[in-house]
Amino acid sequence: xxxxxxxxxxxxxxxxxxxxxxxxxxxxxxxxxxxxxxxxxxxxxxxxx
Amino acid sequence: xxxxxxxxxxxxxxxxxxxxxxxxxxxxxxxxxxxxxxxxxxxxxxxxxxxxxxxxxxxxxxxxxxxxxxxxxxxxxxxxxxxxxxxxxxxxxxxxxxxxxxxxxxxxxxxxxxxxxxxxxxxxxxxxxxxxxxxxxxxxxxxxxxxxxxxxxxxxxxxxxxxxxxxxxxxxxxxxxxxxxxxxxxxxxxxxxxxxxxxxxxxxxxxxxxxxxxxxxxxxxxxxxxxxxxxxxxxxxxxxxxxxxxxxxxxxxxxxxxxxxxxxxxxxxxxxxxxxxxxxxxxxxxxxxxxxxxxxxxxxxxxxxxxxxxxxxxxxxxxxxxxxxxxxxxxxxxxxxxxxxxxxxxxxxxxxxxxxxxxxxxxxxxxxxxxxxxxxxxxxxxxxxxxxxxxxxxxxxxxxxxxxxxxxxxxxxxxxxxxxxxxxxxxxxxxxxxxxxxxxxxxxxxxxxxxxxxxxxxxxxxxxxxxxxxxxxxxxxxxxxxxxxxxxxxxxxxxxxxxxxxxxxxxxxxxxxxxxxxxxxxxxxxxxxxxxxxxxxxxxxxxxxxxxxxxxxxxxxxxxxxxxxxxxxxxxxxxxxxxxxxxxxxxxxxxxxxxxxxxxxxxxxxxxxxxxxxxxxxxxxxxxxxx
Numbered sequence: 004x005x006x007x008x009x010x011x012x013x014x015x016x017x018x019x020x021x022x023x024x025x026x027x028x029x030x031x032x033x034x035x036x037x038x039x040x041x042x043x044x045x046x047x048x049x050x051x052x
Numbered sequence: 053x054x055x056x057x058x059x060x061x062x063x064x065x066x067x068x069x070x071x072x073x074x075x076x077x078x079x080x081x082x083x084x085x086x087x088x089x090x091x092x093x094x095x096x097x098x099x100x101x102x103x104x105x106x107x108x109x110x111x112x113x114x115x116x117x118x119x120x121x122x123x124x125x126x127x128x129x130x131x132x133x134x135x136x137x138x139x140x141x142x143x144x145x146x147x148x149x150x151x152x153x154x155x156x157x158x159x160x161x162x163x164x165x166x167x168x169x170x171x172x173x174x175x176x177x178x179x180x181x182x183x184x185x186x187x188x189x190x191x192x193x194x195x196x197x198x199x200x201x202x203x204x205x206x207x208x209x210x211x212x213x214x215x216x217x218x219x220x221x222x223x224x225x226x227x228x229x230x231x232x233x234x235x236x237x238x239x240x241x242x243x244x245x246x247x248x249x250x251x252x253x254x255x256x257x258x259x260x261x262x263x264x265x266x267x268x269x270x271x272x273x274x275x276x277x278x279x280x281x282x283x284x285x286x287x288x289x290x291x292x293x294x295x296x297x298x299x300x301x302x303x304x305x306x307x308x309x310x311x312x313x314x315x316x317x318x319x320x321x322x323x324x325x326x327x328x329x330x331x332x333x334x335x336x337x338x339x340x341x342x343x344x345x346x347x348x349x350x351x352x353x354x355x356x357x358x359x360x361x362x363x364x365x366x367x368x369x370x371x372x373x374x375x376x377x378x379x380x381x382x383x384x385x386x387x388x389x390x391x392x393x394x395x396x397x398x399x400x401x402x403x404x405x406x407x408x409x410x411x412x413x414x415x416x417x418x419x420x421x422x423x424x425x426x427x428x429x430x431x432x433x434x435x436x437x438x439x440x441x442x443x444x445x446x447x448x449x450x451x452x453x454x455x456x457x458x459x460x461x462x463x464x465x466x467x468x469x470x471x472x473x474x475x476x477x478x479x480x481x482x483x484x485x486x487x488x489x490x491x492x493x494x495x496x497x498x499x500x501x502x503x504x505x506x507x508x509x510x511x512x513x514x515x516x517x518x519x520x521x522x523x524x525x526x527x528x529x530x531x532x533x534x535x536x537x538x539x540x541x542x543x544x545x546x547x548x549x550x551x552x553x554x555x556x557x558x559x560x561x562x563x564x565x566x567x568x569x570x571x572x573x574x575x576x577x578x579x580x581x582x583x584x585x586x587x588x589x590x591x592x593x594x595x596x597x598x599x600x601x602x603x604x605x606x607x608x609x610x611x612x613x614x615x616x617x618x619x620x621x622x623x624x625x626x627x628x629x630x631x632x633x634x635x636x637x638x639x640x641x642x643x644x645x646x647x648x649x650x651x652x653x654x655x656x657x658x659x660x661x662x663x664x665x666x667x668x669x670x671x672x673x674x675x676x677x678x679x
Contacts, residue, residue, distance in 0.1 A: 009494055013501040013656055020505055020652045024512030027550045027612035029645040030652075 058082055059093040068123050071147055072139070072203035075124070083200075085207055098199040098210045100127055103290020104257050104364045105152060106246075107138060109202040111253040113150070115244050118159060119143055120150060124202030130193040130216075132421045133293050139204050147205060148239060151228075154291055154419045155367020156383065157249065158226055160241030169229055169236060176217040176229060182240070187219035187227055190450075195230075222387045243385045247366050257364040260340070277302060286417060287331060287344040288362045294422040296322060296345075296414050298330070303414070303422060323348055323413035327357050327373050327470075330416045334468035336380065336459075339366055343468075345416030351407040353677075360418060368419060371464065372456070376476030377483060378464050379439055381456035388453060392433025392440040401433040401440055404481050405679045423447070432481060436674075439482040458482050479673040487667035494660035501656045509649045517554065520544055522638040527559075527566060527624050529631045539622040543575060544639075546615050551642045553613040555620075557585040558605045559635035563592070564627035565602075566635055571621040572610060580621075583608035587635070613641060 023030060056065045063079035073086050076097045084091045112121045124139040135153035142148050148161030168177055180187040197212045214232035224244065230237040258265045274285045282299030286292050286306060295306035301322040326346035333342045345360035356374035370381040388394050392401040410427050429444040437458035444451050458480065465472035521544045530536050546553075559566040567586025574580070585608040591600040622637055
């Protein structure tokens with residue numbers, strides 16, 4: 004049963020990857036709406052060096 | 053078949069084989085000897101003691117390519133036990149014997165004694181080489197006839213004696229030499245378990261398979277305790293040698309129809325409440341077993357219980373239990389090699405530990421003579437759920453091998469209608485690892501899924517990332533924050549289908565930063581996409597030497613940018629120490645996010661990896677108590 008669940012999960016993950024890539028989306032952007040994937044200027048820790 | 057009349061009672065006495073010279077009249081138990089002139093009577097054969105063997109005269113068996121029919125029986129005994137020798141017709145292989153002892157069968161036919169044995173002046177050498185097979189002497193005993201029935205190849209009166217020497221090999225091959233006044237009878241064959249033989253014509257065993265127990269005067273399996281007079285039931289009469297009186301705790305020798313008190317249990321105690329009640333029956337994996345004995349064994353570090361099971365057609369088996377863990381154990385007829393392995397094994401056994409054990413408590417009956425304080429050295433080899441044990445008895449110069457399989461306590465409770473105890477304690481040495489199978493199976497699926505993800509990623513990638521727009525700008529530090537200039541670029545076209553876009557910035561920053569808030573504006577819909585790349589580059593010297601951090605380039609990704617006409621709005625920002633600097637902004641379109649692939653990979657592998665970690669922890673617990 005657990006193996007069946009895992010197989011379904013793995014196929015779902017592959018299908019999600021395919022769909023997301025096809026739409027040009029990023030998981031990161033989907034999980035954190037509005038994020039482009041990095042912080043803006045002035046927020047970097049490097050600025051405090 | 054040649055039939056004679058009994059000289060004593062005139063009842064028919066059949067002789068099925070030309071080689072048989074001696075028979076016991078089934079009607080009056082007269083011993084008759086056949087000669088050229090007919091039968092002569094030489095006395096009366098003793099009564100056979102009660103036993104539970106399902107074998108009987110006339111029964112036939114087939115083991116591998118060996119077929120036989122039972123013609124007669126000798127009941128013989130030695131100092132430490134008694135057993136049945138069934139005289140049998142092995143067809144073209146001639147005549148031989150089916151030895152039935154302690155739940156094991158020994159099928160042998162007579163053959164010429166090897167020169168080594170003949171030349172040894174009546175003694176038996178420790179090793180014998182027969183063909184390419186090496187045999188080791190395992191047993192020498194003085195054998196005495198107790199009783200007999202049917203036809204036999206020699207005159208066998210009660211109390212007649214000879215010396216019997218047994219040899220075994222690493223396989224199931226078996227040799228036995230019977231020496232009597234300089235004469236040697238030599239037999240060669242093999243050992244097997246009763247259930248491995250295809251039988252026909254077996255007798256119904258009283259008390260088993262719904263058979264009633266007949267009341268026979270002077271032949272009861274129950275015997276009075278000579279110490280206290282209490283009635284003790286013998287559940288495996290015939291093979292039982294040691295019996296513990298449950299009333300007074302006296303250890304008894306239970307050979308024959310009577311019992312003899314050996315000693316009051318002192319060094320060993322009466323096991324007051326075995327894990328399964330004596331006399332209880334249960335069907336375990338399709339076989340009905342009766343609990344006939346129980347003992348507690350201890351080592352320097354632990355103690356466990358061993359329960360002796362009996363079935364007339366299967367012989368003996370053991371259940372061992374500790375902390376809610378159970379093993380079903382049977383005798384192993386082969387002798388494993390180094391590491392506990394046998395040629396037929398498909399799994400690898402690993403040595404677990406060697407411990408000195410001693411019996412501390414006993415109850416019920418046993419097919420060997422219990423010796424108070426008897427010690428054994430037990431070495432365990434495991435291939436979960438299997439367990440193979442080598443028991444050495446230094447006092448007896450004897451080694452025995454057994455093989456067990458782990459059984460869940462619920463299965464035991466269901467079989468014997470007993471109550472399962474609390475959850476088992478810790479991890480037992482041959483307990484199956486529930487995570488191991490998951491880890492091994494799931495990782496195969498995970499590898500397949502990884503390949504699938506990789507293929508999807510390559511297919512999804514489609515066209516590679518293509519440059520759409522690039523322009524070099526000059527940054528001038530504004531006088532006030534409000535005077536920050538906004539740059540609007542020329543229009544450009546994205547022709548590919550929807551893909552991510554990437555905004556890059558390159559600036560000649562040195563211990564400073566320069567970035568830009570960039571808006572990608574769809575001129576048709578007015579929709580904007582934002583990105584904020586920032587080039588920041590620092591370097592210097594400290595106690596550890598030179599260091600650098602950051603880069604003069606940076607990029608930011610924008611997901612799902614469809615085809616269309618666009619322009620950029622750029623709002624540059626920079627470190628306050630930059631008065632002016634050149635920087636380049638470029639826009640690329642295409643490709644896929646590899647982060648998607650790695651997030652998917654993480655999702656796919658997290659479950660198998662967790663199973664692998666749990667499996668490893670389970671194995672660590674298993675091996676924590678090994679040598």
